[in-house]
Amino acid sequence: MRNVTIVHVAEKARVSVKTVSRVVNNEPTVTPELRERVQAAIDQLGYAPNIAARRLGGSRSFLIVAFNDRKLTLENWRSDRGNNWIDRMQYGAMLRCDVHGYHLLCELIDLESDQLARRVQHVLSSLRPDGVILTPPNCEDPTVLEALKRAQVPFVRMGSAAAGPGARVRMDDQSAARQLTEHLVEQGHRRIGFVTGSKRFLASRAREDGYRQALSAAGLPIDETLLVPGDFTFEGGVAAAEALLSRPGRPTAILAGNDETALAVMHVARRLEIVIPGALSLATFDDTPSVRLSLPPLTTVRQPVAEMAAQAVDLLVAAAAKDGKLSRADHLLPFELALRASTAPPP
Amino acid sequence: MRNVTIVHVAEKARVSVKTVSRVVNNEPTVTPELRERVQAAIDQLGYAPNIAARRLGGSRSFLIVAFNDRKLTLENWRSDRGNNWIDRMQYGAMLRCDVHGYHLLCELIDLESDQLARRVQHVLSSLRPDGVILTPPNCEDPTVLEALKRAQVPFVRMGSAAAGPGARVRMDDQSAARQLTEHLVEQGHRRIGFVTGSKRFLASRAREDGYRQALSAAGLPIDETLLVPGDFTFEGGVAAAEALLSRPGRPTAILAGNDETALAVMHVARRLEIVIPGALSLATFDDTPSVRLSLPPLTTVRQPVAEMAAQAVDLLVAAAAKDGKLSRADHLLPFELALRASTAPPP
DNA sequence: CGTTCCGCTGAAAGCGATTTCAACCGAAAT
DNA sequence: ATTTCGGTTGAAATCGCTTTCAGCGGAACG
Structure with a gap:
């Protein structure tokens, strides 16, 4: 046996x-x-x-690598609150890998390291995967992209709007932001604040664009003072929310750049005794568990992370089965608006 | 090149x-x-x-497999709220794999499937990993354990108190529950409710034991009506909390079997206008992000999940480097009490 | 001074699949 | 009846390492 x-x-x-x-x-x-x-x-x-023998004899390895970003320390990791993006990505990827008889390898990389290129090259040449999946923020790192291109490995960038090598699988952030804003406008909001996201992610810019689009389309003026920079962290969100909520003529609704930021806005609102959604409507992106569980639950856009990963795997496997080449296509997946209790007509 | x-x-x-x-x-x-x-x-x-060639020529594969439990559908996965146990496990495992020049493979298994044994055997014989990491609940599944034993692959069960084959790496749930209870007793609580966890996990029983121990040690009577069964779900927690909080002579403090349950207790308390921690203290286990972010933040036990995974990898790698045999040892890792605002002296 | 042994190095034989290419067969074409 | 050809099957080389084992020189020993 x-x-x-x-x-x-x-x-x-x-x-x-x-x-x-x-x-x-x-x-x-x-x-x-x-x-x-x-x-x-x-x-x-x-x-x-035996997968090792298959790889050695043949041209495919039946392996897909997902690069995970390294937090500096375990302590950092702990405090990385409740973002289950990676979790969902992996789930979707595993599901499809299973179907195709492939296997998912998770590799840590440190974007801050000066050995980054070497590390990536090392992983690729020792594993020789049939494809690589990149996620934010590593999917926008020039060093990583360059190393991948040089190694001629097909790869998919998830959730990134940035043009560049490799295929892309993502949701349409701009139209998501637009629809979210339209929803608020329809409810009667006229002064809608926006806590922008980290400039490191192109998605934040796309969201901001969508916000502007929706306002313009509705014939509403764009008050630049209602756009406050956040950085996708809780602390950054708190600062931005304080700026927006303690000023005269504060907005009746706020669009948060991501969920973390939204929680910060809620935190500040509660402190200032501003009732959500009575006195302030709040909407956000990503639909992480914490915003579903919050009181009230937040209106969000549900990013189809698992579905994106599933598609990424499908693309990579198809490329490996064919000629090992992957087109640069940009795949947009449908998102869902989750309209919940945090948005209501203004007072 | x-x-x-x-x-x-x-x-x-x-x-x-x-x-x-x-x-x-x-x-x-x-x-x-x-x-x-x-x-x-x-x-x-x-x-x-080249890892494939190394595996083929030699006796080691430099691969470690982590089995992940399959949720039935993507929808289920989505609603699996904010438990980042797997995330943290993987992080700790990846960190150590990196150090040892090993690689982490994530494989999905479905405990409900009648093909389970076959699936496990298939994965093992095609990958021939040097070791396997099991997590709740698959770490207590007899079919999985049996298949692993037959394949003679060294494996570590994380977070499980159940005796059986393979090595164990876990935190001491019993003493954690004891310390949490002691903390409440020291604050002056005399009527402490306990929403027990799912019977499927031995950890819940250990937690209950710790709770009883602490009360006995403090010379307090154990009121069996203060022990209400939960099942680790939000819904189960709501039912249990309602039973505990709407009865006459309700407890001044509640120990929740896990974080999910704790959030349910908070939910019910808020509905019943019972202020935490003013009128009710609340403590729980696992320290997932949502309970750190809740209002007030909850007193919890921080499970050293990443550290447990790191140790698991170390054990497996050491075994592979030696003779490929792993002892049945039971490793207990230190936990941390995170005392936060949700616990205070009784009114 | 010859033998033994030890420490270091290298030659050759696998490991378990795929790939390449040759061989075979019967049916269709000549 | 012979040639040809497309569709099947199999023999042998190959992938990049580790393992096994042989070789070789010099120190230690009798």
Whole structure:
């Protein structure tokens, strides 16, 4: 029972190893009779092809690497509050890997390290994956992108609007922001604040654009003082919210650049005894668990993270099965507006 | 530059491939001079040993598999609120894998599937990892454990108190619950409710034991009606909290079986206009992001998940480097009490 | 001074798949 | 009846390492 190899299967089915290989790889030129005999042998023996040998002999590795960004210390990681983006990404990726007989490898990289290029190259040449999945923020790091391009590995950037090498899979941030803003306008809001996101992510710029678009389309003036820079952190959000909420003529609604920021806005609002949604409507992006559970639950855009990852895997596997080349296509996935209790008509 | 192999390094350093292999694997019997020459060649060529070839030739695969539990649908996954246990586990594991030159593979398994044993066996024989990491709830699944044992793969069960095959790495739930309860007792609480966890996890029983121990040690009577069964879900928590809080002679403090449950208790308390911590103290386990962000932030036990995973990897790598055998040891890691605003002396 | 042993190095044989290419067969074409 | 050809099958080389084992020189020993 130990160590069933292709040779054992071949012997049991009285065919050559090559024929077994053909059956395993679903090649068309095998007579039904032989195919059946081989399949029976495989099932009886519980044979599973050894991935290392497959990689060594053939051109595919059946491996997909997902690069994860390294937080400096465990302590940092701990305080990285409730963003389950990576979690969902991995889930979607694993689901599809399973279907394709692929395997998902998670590798840590440190964008701050001066060894970054080397590290990426090292991982790629020792693993030789059939594809790589990148997520924010590593999907926008020039060093990483350059190393990937040089290694000629197909890769998909998730959730990034930045043009560049590799395929992209993302949601349309701009139109999401637009729809969120339109929702607020429809409810009667005229003074809508916006706590912008970190400039490091192009998505924040897209969101800001969508916000402006919606206002213009509705014929509303754009008050630049209602746009306050945030940085995607709780602390940054608190500062921005204080600026917006303690000024005269404060907005009746706020669009937060991301969920973390939204929680900060809620925090400040509660401190200032501004009731949500009575005196202030609040909407945000990402739909992380914390904003679903908050009181009140927040209106958000649900980013289809798992679906994006699933598509990324599909693209990479298809490329590997074909010629190992991946087009630069930009795939936009549909998002969902989750209209919840945090948005209501202004007082 | 493409495809640097050990042969290229050997040629450049004017030694045999075997000597290069010795240097790469840190074998002691190489003269310093040769070692240096080889290392220089490696660095200049940017050589990284091919993991597939290493696995095929040798006895180790430099791979560690972490089994992840499959949620039935993406929808389920989405609603799995903010528990970043897996996230933290992976982070700790990746950190140590990196150090050891290992790689972390994430594989999905479905505990409900009737193909479970086959799936596990399939993954193991096609990947032949040097070790496997199990997490709740798969770490207590008999089918999985059996398949792992049969495959003779070293494995570590994280966060499980259940005796059985494989090594264990976990925190001491019982003493954590004891300390949490002691903390409440010290603050002056006499009627302390406990919403127990799901019976599926031995940890819940351990927590209950700790609670009882602390009360007994403090000379307090144990009122069985203050122990209400929960099931680790929000809904279950709501029901339990309603039972505890709407009865006459309600407790002045509640220990929740896990964070999800705690959030439910908060929810009910707010609805019943019971102020925390003024009228009710609340403490819980796991320290997930949502309870740090809640209002007030909750007193919890911080499970050292990342540290547990790091230790798991260390154990597995050490076993692989030695004889491929892993002892059944039970490793207890220190936890931290995070005393926060949700606990205060009773009214 | 010859033998033994030890420390270091290298040659060659796998590991388990895929790939390449040759061989075979019967049906269609000549 | 012979040649040809497309569709199947299998033999052997190959991938890049580790493992096993042999070789080799010099120190230690009898």
